[in-house]
Amino acid sequence: MKPRLHCARLALFLCGCAAFLNLYATQSILQNFALDFQVSVKEAGWSITVTTLAVAITAPFVSRFTGQFEQRTVIVVAALLLAEPALMTAYVDSFAELLVWRFIEGMLIPVVFATSVAYIGDHWSGSTVTEVTSLYVAGTVLGGFAGRFVTGVMTEYVGWREAFELLAVLSLVVGGFIQFLLPANPTRAVGVAATHAGVFTKPLLAAYAVGFCVLFSQVATFTYAGLYLSQPPFNLGPAALGTIYMVFLLALVVIPIAGRLNKSRPQSELLTVAAVLGISGSVLTLLPSLWSIVLGLALSSTGVFLAQAAASAFTTATARQNKAGAVGVYLTCYYLGGSFGAIAPAIIWGHWGWTGCVALIIGFQLLSLSIARVGWKPVRLQAIKVK
Numbered sequence: 373m374k375p376r377l378h379c380a381r382l383a384l385f386l387c388g389c390a391a392f393l394n395l396y397a398t399q400s401i402l403q404n405f406a407l408d409f410q411v412s413v414k415e416a417g418w419s420i421t422v423t424t425l426a427v428a429i430t431a432p433f434v435s436r437f438t439g440q441f442e443q444r445t446v447i448v449v450a451a452l453l454l455a456e457p458a459l460m461t462a463y464v465d466s467f468a469e470l471l472v473w474r475f476i477e478g479m480l481i482p483v484v485f486a487t488s489v490a491y492i493g494d495h496w497s498g499s500t501v502t503e504v505t506s507l508y509v510a511g512t513v514l515g516g517f518a519g520r521f522v523t524g525v526m527t528e529y530v531g532w533r534e535a536f537e538l539l540a541v542l543s544l545v546v547g548g549f550i551q552f553l554l555p556a557n558p559t560r561a562v563g564v565a566a567t568h569a570g571v572f573t574k575p576l577l578a579a580y581a582v583g584f585c586v587l588f589s590q591v592a593t594f595t596y597a598g599l600y601l602s603q604p605p606f607n608l609g610p611a612a613l614g615t616i617y618m619v620f621l622l623a624l625v626v627i628p629i630a631g632r633l634n635k636s637r638p639q640s641e642l643l644t645v646a647a648v649l650g651i652s653g654s655v656l657t658l659l660p661s662l663w664s665i666v667l668g669l670a671l672s673s674t675g676v677f678l679a680q681a682a683a684s685a686f687t688t689a690t691a692r693q694n695k696a697g698a699v700g701v702y703l704t705c706y707y708l709g710g711s712f713g714a715i716a717p718a719i720i721w722g723h724w725g726w727t728g729c730v731a732l733i734i735g736f737q738l739l740s741l742s743i744a745r746v747g748w749k750p751v752r753l754q755a756i757k758v759k
């Protein structure tokens with residue numbers, strides 16, 4: 373039983389990697405898209421926005437279309453299919469065509485995400501949900517970093533088209549390991565997954581609102597921090613910007629530890645810690661020192677991923693019977709937040725620069741904390757359940 377459980381946890385970690393490997397891959401190369409396709413940097417930012425919008429649009433319907441299939445099959449097929457739009461992105465002839473393939477990528481991502489989180493809810497319960505969800509979110513950290521790092525470094529030294537070819541190969545490799553490691557889940561409640569009953573309770577609505585604020589903060593931070601650092605006096609290129617995302621690796625260590633430490637604590641307490649880290653990190657980025665900015669981004673990203681772990685665990689534990697439906701709605705709100713985070717701060721960036729963006733980001737971090745403190749009720753902890 374133990375080896376099987378360890379395989380399942382490792383597979384779910386890789387599910388997180390698969391979901392986020394391509395999602396933000398263009399974030400460090402917006403300037404290159406602007407030059408190659410003769411568009412503005414603001415327009416190049418749509419390469420992120422269309423993907424997150426596609427996730428938001430698709431997520432609520434995932435359980436309706438996949439509920440009749442075995443979860444492991446759904447996860448593996450979707451993870452492997454993520455390689456195709458990544459590969460096709462490498463061969464586009466226009467920016468419009470690139471956006472089409474980025475949109476298709478976004479339609480596949482919530483299938484991996486929602487089904488993986490529902491799988492966690494079906495295999496574990498109570499305090500262990502937070503721990504395993506934290507492990508999954510740690511996988512999203514590694515995937516998010518790897519996608520940005522690969523495209524940044526490859527773009528500077530080889531080319532962005534070759535970068536997406538490599539991302540396609542990595543997607544296939546990760547999908548293959550998931551297929552090998554993830555145990556099947558034959559007991560699936562098909563009828564429940566196809567409805568949206570019980571997904572709009574007050575605690576869940578609060579969780580969805582927190583998700584919106586969390587990804588808004590993350591996307592706004594790393595999209596506009598990248599633009600800030602690409603300008604004087606820093607003048608960082610794609611490879612350096614891709615390397616900056618190594619700050620995510622701190623979250624890779626912190627999140628699983630925090631998940632274990634908070635097994636018996638309310639998720640709202642984990643979110644409080646996340647907000648403190650996020651706000652402290654945002655303030656540090658205002659100092660005119662590259663090392664202070666990097667440290668601030670490290671703290672901020674760690675806070676964001678802790679908040680994501682808390683919100684996902686709270687959603688899964690609170691939804692009870694209709695976990696897939698609740699996760700789908702959560703993902704819609706979460707990625708709508710990311711979409712707005714990529715474009716909404718543009719006006720503030722034009723008038724007040726990075727300082728104005730930081731003020732907006734801190735406002736959303738405080739808002740997420742306020743919502744959770746008022747709307748999240750502690751979920752009763754139950755004994756571990758393994759199928």
